[in-house]
Amino acid sequence: MVPRLLITRPLPDKVVEAAKARFEVTIRSENTPLSRAEMVSALEEFDAVLPTLGDAFSADVFPQAPRCKILANFGVGFNHINAVAARKAGVEVTNTPGAVTDATADIAMTLMLMTCRRAGEGERMVRAGEWAGWHPTQLLGMHVTGKTLGVVGMGRIGKAIARRAQAGFGMQVVFFNRSTVSDPGGEATQMDRLEDVMAAADVVVLAVPASPQTHHLIDAAALGAMTPDSYLINIARGDVVDEAALITALQEGRIAGAGLDVYEFEPKVPEALCAMENVTLLPHLGTSAQEVREEMGMMAVANLAAFFDGGQVPNPV
Structure with a gap:
């Protein structure tokens, strides 16, 4: 049968x-x-x-x-x-x-570049007919080459993101993982505390699986450890981040921006996030190839x- x-x-x-x-x-x-x-x-x-x-x-x-x-x-x-x-x-x-490994890592890099270089903001400006032409101080973003990438979750996807950041952009990599990672796949420094990675990184990428242990792993305290000129990228699962705490951190200027492919109450995206120009929002495109x-x-x-x-x-x- x-x-x-x-x-x-x-x-x-x-x-x-x-x-x-x-x-x-x-x-x-x-x-x-x-x-x-x-x-x-x-x-x-x-x-x-x-x-x-x-x-x-x-x-x-x-x-x-x-x-x-x-x-x-x-x-x-x-x-x-x-x-x-x-x-x-x-x-x-x-x-x-x-x-899913490489495709998801690619989306992480897409979000990092779009957010740090303000590409989404610029694309919206052009489509709205508001671009008056090039000038020296227009949409100045962060040059990612040589910066420090923090990876939260150094599994298959985390390692793939780290490789791309190192080989493509000469970034230094620090990471947090609950267990010891003997071979992170390149020169990367494991830190004992999540807060240390959040504080050290210019860009933090979340690559942990969703589980009871990772629910709201990125809460107000973790976001508070980040610097005002740093960026958060989430390609993991939406509920890894306390979305309300992220919105507050963005509104208060405690971090520079965020790039999100996943959301806590997906497909619902808070209006507060949609209203912010320094936030890149994708419709869960991680494996969309x-x-x-x-x-x-x-x-x-x-x-x-x-x-x-x-x-x-x-x-x-």
């Missing part, structure tokens, strides 16, 4: 074709997260589900004996899935690490295939 698979959002054609070659596939047409009722039904009616960000499989949605035996998450972050509750109910959980999304999907399908073939899944969480 061919396993029934629910794909919760439209995916690239290449991925859908690969899934249909192995499973009886149902694709949900909406691009919004599953409702609680939809999640409960999915677990009862399908042998497998390929969910993604926003599909909040909390502990209370798992029935005692679900038909579904695997959630093959599309994405590396899986904080929207209660993996402990899933496994207690007999449901395997996998993700797609590795595929055709090849990357295809690779993520193929990795999810490979996890599903391995599971139903009776082997060990390549990427358990």
Whole structure:
């Protein structure tokens, strides 16, 4: 009997074709997260589900004996899935690490350059017809070459960001990580305290996974350690930052600016952030490249295939 698979959002054609070659596939047409009722039904009616960000499989949605035996998450972050509750109910959980590393690191560099060089502000000026021509003191930003980058979370993505900053811009790298990193992938200095990294860096990039331990890791105290001419970049998860504290720090001029690809209550973005010219806002573009999304999907399908073939899944969480 061919396993029934629910794909919760439209995916690239290449991925859908690969899934249909192995499973009886149902694709949900909406691009919004599953409702609680939809999640409960999915677990009862399908042998497998390929969910993604926003599909909040909390502990209370798992029935005692679900038909579904695997959630093959599309994405590396899986904080929207209660993996402990899933496994207690007999449901395997996998993700797609590795595929997202370089694309997410690229977005970090994009945000750093856009924010420090005031590119978003300048683009809005041109589109509004307000540009009167070049002059020597127009939109003066921070020259990032040779500056100090602080990385919070030196995993795959953190290391990829550090490599780009060092090789492309000659930046010095300091970082905070809860565990000791013996090989940061280049010349980088690990600091014992988060506040020390925040204080030392001209640009701080957040690259930690979302977890109870990292919720509001960047709070008022952490932001208070930054200098008034420094910038915060977040390509991790929105709730790593206390958004209200960030808004206050920006409004009071305690940091120079911020570049955000993720938000605490995504997709809701506070009007206060939208109103600030020194803030770059992207719509969660971290992995938004055709090849990357295809690779993520193929990795999810490979996890599903391995599971139903009776082997060990390549990427358990």
